[in-house]
Amino acid sequence: MDAVGAGPVRPVERVVEDAAAYLYVWALKDIPQDLRDALGAARERETSVPGRRVLDTIVRNVEVADREDNLVCQDTGIAVYYCRVGEGFPLHPARIYEALRRGTERATVEHPLRSNTVHTLTRQNTGPNVGYRVPIVHWEFVTGRDDLDVKCVPKGSGSENMSFLRMCVPADGVAGIKRFVLDSIVGAGGKPCPPGIVGVGIGGTADYAMHLAKEAIARPIGTRNPDPEVARLEDDLYGLLNETGIGPMGLGGDVTVLQCHVEHADTHMTLNPVAVNYQCWAARRASAHVTADGDVRYDRDA
Ligand code: SF4
Structure with a gap:
């Protein structure tokens, strides 16, 4: 669906939307290797019995999520994105925001994921993990580049x-x-x-x-x-x-x-x-790199 009053969605905008939809789910399911390593090392050095039990359970939790292609935690968080936008990237940040918003909605509906977003005062649900000023996007603009880095960090x-x-x-x-x-x-x-x-x-x-x-x-x-x-x-x-x-x-x-x-x-x-x-221990994050031509490379470790 086109953004209201914003004209047709351009191919590169669709690419960013698809990337957001993929990143949100990917981040929730497949935690990065550095986090897996840190949790494994923590289990090795923990000496308290309850502490070791907790870390055993966390590591098993991650293994079950891998095996069953499921989320590592039930809290799908609030969708937070970090965008590093090159000055030559052929999509205005307003359009990037709309693409991230639609991608978040799609991930939530299509997977489906728990919808957490509510109006701050009425506590009424505002939609599929979107709402007024949600998702939350942090921006950085860089000279001498024509690409986009986007990192999804769902925040429990x-x-x-x-x-x-x-x-x-x-x-x-x-x-x-x-x-x-x-x-x-x-x-x-x-x-x-x-x-x-x-x-x-x-x-x-x-x-x-x-x-x-x-x-x-x-x-x-x-x-x-x-x-x-x-x-x-x-x-x-x-x-x-x-x-x-x-x-x-x-x-x-x-x-x-x-x-x-x-x-x-x-x-x-x-x-x-x-x-x-x-x-938290479920320190989820997933990144994508989008070129000006609309090619996407996903990066598990950024
Ligand atoms: S804080 Fe993290 S691990 Fe705890 S319930 Fe929320 S998302 Fe899950």
Whole structure:
């Protein structure tokens, strides 16, 4: 169906729609290899009996999903896409958005998937995982390219509910950032289905810090920030968070987080925003690369 008042759907728009429909389902069923490896390694190093049992169950859960071509978790999440659009890509972002929206609808209806999206006040369902401003799309525009990268990161509510923001003051420094992240994860306990990925966004403004935290959880597990200062913070936080003893599903153990990723932006001299976004063990993501000619390459590991 054509977008209302937007004219006919062009072939490349259909390609993006098909890619979105494929990515949403693929992400929900087939978790990336780096996540599988991290869960396997977590099971090996966990020493608590309840923790090992939880990790055994998680690994078995993934195997059953593979065998039965089924979802790894019943929560199909809220559909979130990250788009990196080259300046020469022959489709306006308004059209890309419509294509992602239709792809999300199709995936939900055709698979079918659970529809999670509701009006925030009335709590009435708004359709097949779409609604006002849903799906959520993050944009990055790049010069010197004519292609599109799109990554689908369905976000489960259990982990999304464990999102935190604090406007630290500059005098709080790095110690204040660490304390806030630690307090947030200790407060969250077992609610976000640990062990997962802790995303931390620092700098920018309040809204941008949270955006960065969300970007951080969408990175392949264990990748490090190219800024050595930030990478050191990632290492420190990863160690500290795993000393909390929260463990898998909050039942106690050595493995509370699979990783901690930090994204940063420069900020105002009187600001020190810190945002925390949690991604559960089912850290689903799937990517596609669309050329200007409409060819698609799917990428399991991006
Ligand atoms: S937080 Fe993640 S693992 Fe837990 S129910 Fe939601 S999607 Fe599933």
